[in-house]
Amino acid sequence: MSVPAPLYLSLSAVLFTLGTVGVLVRRSALIVFMSVELMLNAVNLSLVTFARLRGGVDGQVVVFFVLVVAAAEVVIGLAIIVNIFRTRDTVDVDDVDLLRG
Amino acid sequence: MTYAVWIPLLPLLGWVANGVAGGRWGRRGVAVVACGTVVAAFAVGLAVLASLSSLPAGARHVEVDLYRWMAAGPITVPLRLLVDPLSAVMVLVVTGVGALIHIYSVGYMADDDAFARYFAYLNLFTASMLTLVLAGNLVVMFIGWEGVGLCSYLLIAFWFTRPAAAAAGVKAFIVTRLGDVGFLLGIFLAFGVWGTADFGVMTRDAAAHLPLGGAAATALCLLLFLGACGKSAQLPLYMWLPDAMEGPTPVSALIHAATMVTAGVFMIVRMHAVYLRAPLAMDVVAVTGAVTAIFAAASALVEPDLKRVLAYSTISQLGYMFLAVGVGAWGAGIFHLTSHAFFKALLFLAAGSVMHALGGTTDMRRMGGLARSLPWTAATFGAGALALAGIPPFVGFFSKDQILSAGFRHHDVILWIIGLAAAGLTAVYIVRAFVLTFLTAAPGVMRTPGNGDAGGHGAPHEAPPIMGIPTLVLAVLTLVGGALGVSFVHPGVLARFLLPAVTEGGPAPAGSEAGAGEGVLVSVSVAVALAGILAGWLIYRTGTLRGRSDAVRALLSRQFYVEDFFNTLVTTPGRGLAWAFDLFDRDGVDGAVMAIGRMIGRGGGWLRRVQSGYLRQYAAILLIGVIVLLAYWVSR
Numbered sequence: 001m002s003v004p005a006p007l008y009l010s011l012s013a014v015l016f017t018l019g020t021v022g023v024l025v026r027r028s029a030l031i032v033f034m035s036v037e038l039m040l041n042a043v044n045l046s047l048v049t050f051a052r053l054r055g056g057v058d059g060q061v062v063v064f065f066v067l068v069v070a071a072a073e074v075v076i077g078l079a080i081i082v083n084i085f086r087t088r089d090t091v092d093v094d095d096v097d098l099l100r101g
Numbered sequence: 102m103t104y105a106v107w108i109p110l111l112p113l114l115g116w117v118a119n120g121v122a123g124g125r126w127g128r129r130g131v132a133v134v135a136c137g138t139v140v141a142a143f144a145v146g147l148a149v150l151a152s153l154s155s156l157p158a159g160a161r162h163v164e165v166d167l168y169r170w171m172a173a174g175p176i177t178v179p180l181r182l183l184v185d186p187l188s189a190v191m192v193l194v195v196t197g198v199g200a201l202i203h204i205y206s207v208g209y210m211a212d213d214d215a216f217a218r219y220f221a222y223l224n225l226f227t228a229s230m231l232t233l234v235l236a237g238n239l240v241v242m243f244i245g246w247e248g249v250g251l252c253s254y255l256l257i258a259f260w261f262t263r264p265a266a267a268a269a270g271v272k273a274f275i276v277t278r279l280g281d282v283g284f285l286l287g288i289f290l291a292f293g294v295w296g297t298a299d300f301g302v303m304t305r306d307a308a309a310h311l312p313l314g315g316a317a318a319t320a321l322c323l324l325l326f327l328g329a330c331g332k333s334a335q336l337p338l339y340m341w342l343p344d345a346m347e348g349p350t351p352v353s354a355l356i357h358a359a360t361m362v363t364a365g366v367f368m369i370v371r372m373h374a375v376y377l378r379a380p381l382a383m384d385v386v387a388v389t390g391a392v393t394a395i396f397a398a399a400s401a402l403v404e405p406d407l408k409r410v411l412a413y414s415t416i417s418q419l420g421y422m423f424l425a426v427g428v429g430a431w432g433a434g435i436f437h438l439t440s441h442a443f444f445k446a447l448l449f450l451a452a453g454s455v456m457h458a459l460g461g462t463t464d465m466r467r468m469g470g471l472a473r474s475l476p477w478t479a480a481t482f483g484a485g486a487l488a489l490a491g492i493p494p495f496v497g498f499f500s501k502d503q504i505l506s507a508g509f510r511h512h513d514v515i516l517w518i519i520g521l522a523a524a525g526l527t528a529v530y531i532v533r534a535f536v537l538t539f540l541t542a543a544p545g546v547m548r549t550p551g552n553g554d555a556g557g558h559g560a561p562h563e564a565p566p567i568m569g570i571p572t573l574v575l576a577v578l579t580l581v582g583g584a585l586g587v588s589f590v591h592p593g594v595l596a597r598f599l600l601p602a603v604t605e606g607g608p609a610p611a612g613s614e615a616g617a618g619e620g621v622l623v624s625v626s627v628a629v630a631l632a633g634i635l636a637g638w639l640i641y642r643t644g645t646l647r648g649r650s651d652a653v654r655a656l657l658s659r660q661f662y663v664e665d666f667f668n669t670l671v672t673t674p675g676r677g678l679a680w681a682f683d684l685f686d687r688d689g690v691d692g693a694v695m696a697i698g699r700m701i702g703r704g705g706g707w708l709r710r711v712q713s714g715y716l717r718q719y720a721a722i723l724l725i726g727v728i729v730l731l732a733y734w735v736s737r
Contacts, residue, residue, distance in 0.1 A: 023720050032716070097714025 008049040015042035029081045029091040033074075040070050102152060102163045105184050107145050108192055109231035111138040115224035123217025132207045135220035139203050139227055143196035150189045154598075161185055164237055164301060171240075175296060181237030183300055186599050190435060191234035191367055198359045198442050199227050201571035205450055206351040208568035209457065219259060219349070226252035230360050234367060239288045239298035242368065246284065246332065249361045250277050256356060257348040269344035276341040280331015287324035294321065300371060307374040314380055322375060322382030326389075329365025333419045336393045340664050342416055346408040346463075350456055353408060354449030358415045359442035366422040366438055370431045377429070387427025387508075391519040394420030398526035402533065407452050408463045410534045414489060415445055417523060421504050424520055430507035432599050436585065437500035443582050444488035444497050447575035451482035454564040454572065455538060465537040472539040475563055479539045481576040486535050488579045490528040491630040496582035498627070506622045521629050528633025529640070536641040 015038055022035025044063045051059025085091050115138030123131045153161050165182040172178075182188075203223060210219050229248025236242035258270025291298045294310050294317055311318040329335070334342035345357050356362070369376060369386065376383050394417045401413035418441045425434035456463060458475055472479040488497035501524060509517040563569065 020724060024717055024724070027717070093716040096716070100712060100714030 005049055005053055009046055012042045012046040012049065015039075015045065027092050027094050029084065029093050029096075032093060033077055033081065037070065037074070040066060102149060102184050103165055104145065105149050105163075105165055105182055105235065106167060108142050108149070108196070109228045109235060111142045111145070111228075112224040112231065113228035114138060116221050116228060119217050119224060120221040123221055128211070128216050131217045131220050135224050136200065136203045136207065138224060139196055139200045142227070142231065143193070143200050146189065146192040146196050149184055150193065153184065153186065153189050162301065166237075176292060178238065178240045178298070180241060181299070182235045182241075183237035184235065187367075187370060187435065188235050190439065190599065192231060194439050194442050195227065195230050195234060195360050198446050198575070199230075199355055201574055202351045202355040202359070202446060202450070203227075205354075205453070205568050205571040206349070208565050209351050209453055210349065215259070219256075222252055222255045222259070223352070223355070226256065226356060226361070230364075233364055236300075238300060239291055242371075243284070243288060246328070246364065246368075247281070249356070249364065250274065250281070250332070253277075253345070253356050253361055256352040257345045259348055259352065263347070266347040269341075269347040273341040273345050276338050277331040280328045280338050283324045283326075283331075284328025287321055287328065290317070290321045290324060303372070304374040307378055311375065311378040313378055315378070318375065318379035319382050322372075322379040323385060325368065325372060326365075326382060326386055329368055329423075330389070331365075333362050333365030333423070334416050335365070335389055335419060335423060336396060337667070339393065339397065339416050340667070343404075343409045343412040346406070346412050350408065350449055350453035353412070354446045354453070357412065358445040358449050362415060362419060363422065363438045363442070366419065366426060366434055369423075369426045370435055373426070373429075373431050376426075383427050383429065385427075387424050387513070387516055390420040390423025390425075390427055391508075391516050391523075392420070393417065394424060395519050395523040395526065396420075398523045398530060401530040402526065404530075405466050406463050407455065407465050407468070407534060407538060408449075410465075410530060411445065411448055411452060414448075414527065414531065415441075417527060418445065418489070420523070421501060421520065424508055424516060425504040428508050428513070428516065430504060433500065433503035433507050435599060437504055439585065440488070440496040440500040440579075440582055443575055443578045444485045444495070447481060447572060447579055448485035448489065450568070450572045450575060451478050451485060454478040454568060455482075457564050457568065458562055465534065468538045469541045470539070475539070477563055477569060477573075481572050482539065483535060484576045484579050486531040489531050490634055491524055491626060492634075493627065494580070494583055496579050496585075498630075499583040499585075502623055502626055505626050509622055521626060524626060525629045525633040525636075528630045529637040532634050532637025533641045536637070540642060 019035045019037075019039030019042060022038065023032050026032055026035065044066055047059045047063050047066070051057060051063075081091055084096055088095065090096075115134050118134050119131050123134075153163070156163075163184040165184065167180040167182070170178050170180045203220070206219070206223065210216055213219060226249060229245045229252055231245070233242055233245025233249060236245060254270045254274040257273050258267045260266045261270070288298055291303065295303055295306060297303075311321075331338045342357060342362065346353055348357070376386070397413045397416035397420060401410045401417065404410045404413060418437070422434045422437050422441070425431075425437060452463075454475065455468070455471060455478060458471070458478070459468065462468065484495065488495035491498045491501040493499075505517055505520050505524070508520055564572075
């Protein structure tokens, strides 16, 4: 009945690649942010998969940690993006280059 | 006698007060503080003199330890003052003449913007000089020695916006520094010989530690004498003093005539017990003094600048003092120091009045006939001139005569003849200065400025009383000061007072038995002085004597090419060396440092391109890094 593990892992790889490409090619900070979330959840999916394969729960526990950290990151990240928008009237990450050497 | 510490402390407090708050309480306050502290120090000096006189002659040597300054192994250096007749006399000369010059300065500097700064420096100088004369060991003396050097620099370059003044200050500092190297080495040598530089110990144990004529004694004395040469402007380190005339005239009177430049003489008298162990060094001192005396007197003959004439005169008179101490006539040396302080300060203050009247001119070729408009100045200058020439009953006659007769009686008639010749030249050049300044009305001089107030300064006018009265007091001292050492009642008052301080370990001072030839010697020296005055009068006033040689004139006006000699031999190679060092420093040392810096800078410039500021580029680099790491692990 169960879906075989390689499919889950393939889905995870596809999602992760989508997220990576999103981070690399999109210029809107919000989309970049969403792509990062996509990558995180791709990793979560593979963690759960491996946990089931091994029959343990530690991988699933790690997923909770990742979720919590991701939630915190969203809070901070969104706050930063809002602030950038307020001060610079844009969320284009290529325009935010204060640290250029 | 602990209160002797107030003598240097009072002017020091005046310096602090005027230096910190002088700009705030106005000129009157500054003047009151500056003059008041020096006058108070003079009063303390009188009290010290009184209590010293009440002691028996043998006990007139009081050491005041303030605190232990340095302690290193077996060597301890206390901050110690030494009160004895010698330092008491010096204290009175420094504070007495110093107070008069402070008061004079109130009038002279009245229009100067840096009034408070001037008096702060002057007070600091007085404090340093008093430290020097009251010092109980060579190290404390060195504090004062360097302190007066610093103040000399500060005050020569007082009008530092004038390039000549700034350069003269630097020159004085550097030339005296040459001598100070010798002085410092002498102090080290003293520590090597005695393990201490305390004057009391050195005087007492001189004979025990130093074999007569030994190398250590000679080296020590010559090193210290090198310091004295620099400070007291003797050959060959004299050339800073004429340039020092760029400073305000009261400074020239106080520092470069009456007090600081005599520090070398004082130091040798202080160390006389040591010098007695080194006859060779004493001969060097005497010969240097004699040669300087006649050399500077000759240079003064052709100098067109009134103050510089007086500067050469000072060098010449200092030469007399070194001649005196070089033949062991300590008392005569200090007596001439005192009398010189009187009459040379007087001459400078009178010259300052002339400058005041003429709006700052010192070139005698532009003066003349001033006796009519400045009768008091002319009279006081004349008194100083007669004292300088050695005419009785002025003080200079007594002191100079003591030196000459000491030189005659010593062993060296040559020294006496040189001294006598210098005395003759002295009379000639001071008559020349007097005639050119006060009598001869040169054509087109500034004595007739047309209509009174057109030139801003108006006709030459006598100085205000605040300048006139100190000058007058000095003139009176010049007239009656001879009583301090009337040579016919050997030894004079001053010499008798100094006896306990300056004869330990030595023979009785020269002249303690009035020889039968004394009268002859006196007559000869007075005759020479009178002849000099007559010659000067005939040459410069009436023009009867003519026929001077241009070659001689050129030789004299370049001071026998001593300075050119130094420029060629020392300054030019020195500049070359400095140039080479500069090249090495700039291109070698700095070059290496700069090259490293440039390399790092260039590397940073290259690396900074990595920091593009594009978030997505960072992410890409991160991704590449992860892939590379993964590939590495997988392939392993």
